[in-house]
Amino acid sequence: SSELTQDPAVSVALGQTVRITCQGDSLRRYSANWYQQKPGQAPVLVIYGKNNRPSGLPDRFSGSGSGTTASLTITGAQAEDEADYFCSSRDSSSDHYVFGAGTKVTVL
Amino acid sequence: QITLNESGPTLVKPTQTVTLTCSFSGFSLTTSGAGVAWIRQPPGKALEWLGLVYWDDDKRYSPSLRGRLTITKDYSKNQVVLTMTDMDSEDTATYYCAHKRVMVQGEPFDSWGQGTLVIVSS
Numbered sequence: 001s002s003e004l005t006q007d008p009a010v011s012v013a014l015g016q017t018v019r020i021t022c023q024g025d026s027l028r029r030y031s032a033n034w035y036q037q038k039p040g041q042a043p044v045l046v047i048y049g050k051n052n053r054p055s056g057l058p059d060r061f062s063g064s065g066s067g068t069t070a071s072l073t074i075t076g077a078q079a080e081d082e083a084d085y086f087c088s089s090r091d092s093s094s095d096h097y098v099f100g101a102g103t104k105v106t107v108l
Numbered sequence: 109q110i111t112l113n114e115s116g117p118t119l120v121k122p123t124q125t126v127t128l129t130c131s132f133s134g135f136s137l138t139t140s141g142a143g144v145a146w147i148r149q150p151p152g153k154a155l156e157w158l159g160l161v162y163w164d165d166d167k168r169y170s171p172s173l174r175g176r177l178t179i180t181k182d183y184s185k186n187q188v189v190l191t192m193t194d195m196d197s198e199d200t201a202t203y204y205c206a207h208k209r210v211m212v213q214g215e216p217f218d219s220w221g222q223g224t225l226v227i228v229s230s
């Protein structure tokens with residue numbers, strides 16, 4: 001099965017921009033979805049289908065992708081954006097789903 | 109508004125079978141394209157997709173857990189049940205159920221339950 005690779009951690013100054021990446025062969029064929037998870041809470045969908053936001057999500061979250069890499073960008077990071085972010089997609093070889101290991105975002 | 113709620117035992121012994129229930133509202137599993145997935149997360153670790161069931165009773169299971177998992181649905185109760193056999197300490201995790209729709213770009217898990225913690229210990 002496919003794997004999705006994420007950087008373990010990244011930090012960003014308050015109000016600045018941060019990009020989180022996700023790499024995997026499945027992303028050549030399937031769009032990445034991104035989930036935000038704060039401590040003790042369930043994951044929340046923030047970006048789907050490469051660059052679609054669920055209703056109610058701030059527009060500072062955006063997605064992009066090319067080839068085997070997908071990215072989540074937070075433009076003007078806020079303190080409440082501090083969380084773990086997981087990418088996910090369908091597995092390239094089957095109707096299964098895979099998650100990345102997650103990126104911890106710290107807002108300084 | 110879609111809501112999901114997981115329930116089940118908190119503590120199970122090694123080798124036992126655990127049954128978790130996902131009770132949902134705000135959608136119907138008789139609607140074309142609807143699906144419910146199970147996803148787990150060991151403490152401090154990443155999310156792991158376990159399996160899912162679709163409106164047409166099509167089912168998919170994680171290859172690494174195939175043979176231990178069974179997912180069933182009860183239309184009348186708006187519930188999806190996950191059964192996992194031969195539990196081991198490595199199965200200690202928070203278990204989530206989540207809604208998905210086939211026709212949405214990316215087919216994301218767009219609504220999640222709050223999760224239920226299962227601890228495997230003798």
